[in-house]
Every structure is written in structure tokens, then in C-alpha cells.
Amino acid sequence: MDDLTEQANEDARVLGRSLGLSRRQLLAATTGIAAAAAMGMGTAHAHAAPPTNPGGGNGGGNGVLVPPGKRGIILYTVRDAIGRNPLTTDPALPSGFKAVLAQLAAIGYKQVEFAGFSQNANAEGGNVNTVEGAQLLRTWLDAFGLEAEGNHGSIPNSITDASLAQFDAACEVANILGFGHIGTGNDPTSSNYLSDWQAAAERWNILGARAATHGLKLYTHNHDAAYNFLLDSGPVDLQGRPTRSSGIRKLEWFLANTDPNSVYLEMDVYWAHVAQYRFPTYTATDGSVVSRPFDPAGLVALQTQRFPLFHAKDGASVPGSQAGYTIVPFGQGNIDYTTFFQRIGAKGMHNSMYEQDNAASVPAPASAALSMQNAATSYQGLAALRG
Secondary structure: OOHHHHHHHHHHHHHHHHHOOOHHHHHHHHHHHHHHHHOOOOOOOOOOOOOOOOOOOOOOOOOEOOOHHHEEEEHHHHHHHHHOOOOOOOOOOOOHHHHHHHHHHHHOOOEEEEOOOOOOOOOOOOOOOOHHHHHHHHHHHHHOOOEEEEEEEOOOOOOOHHHHHHHHHHHHHHHHHOOOEEEEOOOOOOOOEHHHHHHHHHHHHHHHHHHHHOOOEEEEEEOHHHHOEOEOEEEEOOOOOEEEOOOOEHHHHHHHOOOOOOEEEEEEHHHHHHHHHHOOEEEOOOOOEEEOOOOHHHHHHHOHHHOOEEEEOEEEEOOOOOOOEEEEOOOOOOOOHHHHHHHOOOOOOOEEEEOOOOOOOOOOOOOOOHHHHHHHHHHHHHHOOEO
16 A cells, blocks of 8 residues: 555544544545545544644744643543533533533643543433434534543453444444544553463454554553553462562553554553552562662653553652552642653654542532632643643
């Protein structure tokens, strides 16, 4: 396939997502779009590659680390607002997807990531967790100038005809909503053992290839445990399981054993720093304790294209605590995001989703308006990053 045809097919897939076309509908459209490209006719390109000057401004080099078009939020952060009943809520407060999306757009966000499709039954649109609901959500996204990047959904635990059909249906909804990615909020497996990670890698390779046929990138969102060391060597326990490590972290193994063209990661930068705090050493095969500090930005920099999405979650340092940090609004913590974004490469390529699990209650006192207030102040924190 020549470069022109390959680019034309990619344009077709992207245009199909922007129009809400299924893969089957896309196949019918691809030939025509490819022909148009060969004749020099342009096509719309949502989820486009970053411009030469991704920071904006005159002449480039203004040091913006998260370009305006890449400032996003995962809607889990404002789940209280999405889930509340507009009939019993102060009308000055947004309730439900439509009102929340409108306010996030007014704040300045250009991207959102879903965490499911549930809202209060009395919110406008009612139950939107359907194909028709996805079509309605898409009209709101378009009206407010928002781009949806993905969803923390459910990934099949086994590969069967039924589970693949279910996955295909989720991909069709993703296309309606214009996603570039489809994913899950969980690690590929919660296990510490190599055999379970091998099974997970095999399953994710299958599903990643399947997602690619829909024009989507399959991603896994990770917490601190996934950066712990794999138990893959040494004496075995009573169940015959290894008790020591060769020194490779679980997600490092996963990256090395999944297809880089179809399986991707969403690093939650907060949880990666918790892992840095919690897992600086491992017990080697001979029983010795070996120091191997974790470097989150270094892991990304080695293969930055594998990390199209981030959760930009900030943490205040709490030395001596179990996690080492506590979650705070973005820009009010101790995680060095300036250095992180400077080091990871591919400036302007990554999609950074602000997340704050406790946005409805931190900082105290909790209030019905707090999560949206935190969304506003955290947007300013993202926008202020320079380097």
C-alpha cells in the first residue's frame, strides 16, 4: 500500500468516527475518500496529529506543555454533578451530562473521557446508556465543541463469540461518540504472577487488533499495583507459585509482550508516583533485596507513542503514609508535572485528562458546587504549565 492510499484510509477511519459511522459503513466510504485524496481533495480530520506549533501563539516556542486542544477531563471527576437530580437540585448548579458538558466547555476544556454513560433518570435525555443515547450525547459534544477521547468501560475477561460481539458493540458506540480510543479503568490483571500476565497479554493482543479494525486504540488505565515487580522466579509457595522477582515490573513486561500497534496505556501520573514511593526495591531470586527506583517519565519516554492518554492527577506529599501522597486539585500538589511533560517526548501528542477522585470533597468543606469549582481551578493549573 503506498503512503497516499494508507493516509487516505486513515482519513476515512477518522472521518467515519467524526460522523458516527460504523466500520461496515466506513468500508463503503473508504474507497470514495481514497479516490478523493488521490485527486488532491481534502478531508476533515478529527483527532488529528498535533500541529508543528502545538503550544499555539506566534512563532512557536512559547513553552506551553499541554496545548489548549489537549486539555481534558475524565467525567469521573464530576460524577456527582452528572448523577444528581435536576428536580431537587439548585438550578444554578449543572445536573446531568448536557449541563455538565456545557459548563466544562465554558471553563475551557476541549476533551472529555467518559467513565460510563449513566446519569440521573430526570436529567435531560434520561437513560443515555444506549445507541440512541450515544447519538444524543454526540450532538451535545459537537454543540459545545468537545472531543471525546475514550471511556473507562468493560473489557471482556475471556475471548468467546459472545464477548467479541459485545466488544464490537462497544466499539460501535465509541465510533458514534467520535472516540479515538476505547479502554478500561482497570489493570490488565490484578495478579502478581507471570502466567496471569501472559494470559492477559494474549487477550489484549486479540482485543487490540479487534479495536483497530474499528479505527480505535485499545488502552488500559493503570494504578500503582501494576508497577510493582512481577513474581517470576525463586522458590515457590505451597501453591507452586514463584515468590521472588527477576526485577521486571508488571507493566514493563506487558508493554514488551503486547503489540505496540494495537495495545496502549493510559498512565495515571498520580498512581505512577505512588508506585515510585511504594516499590523502590524487589527481592531477587537469591533472596537479596535489590534497589531499582521507578521513573514514571522515563518509562513513557522509552516508548512515548504507547501512551496516548494520561490522567493528570495531582498529589500532595504525605511522607510516611501508605501511598506517600494524597489527591488534591491539579496544581496544588507536589508532583513535578513540568519536568514530567518536558521529559516524555512527543510534545502535543498526548491527551491529558485532569482527574480528581475526591473533587466533591477536597479541599474542605465539601459542597454541591465543589467538583465543578475544582474543574475550573485545575484547568488553570493545566494551562499554566510551561517548560
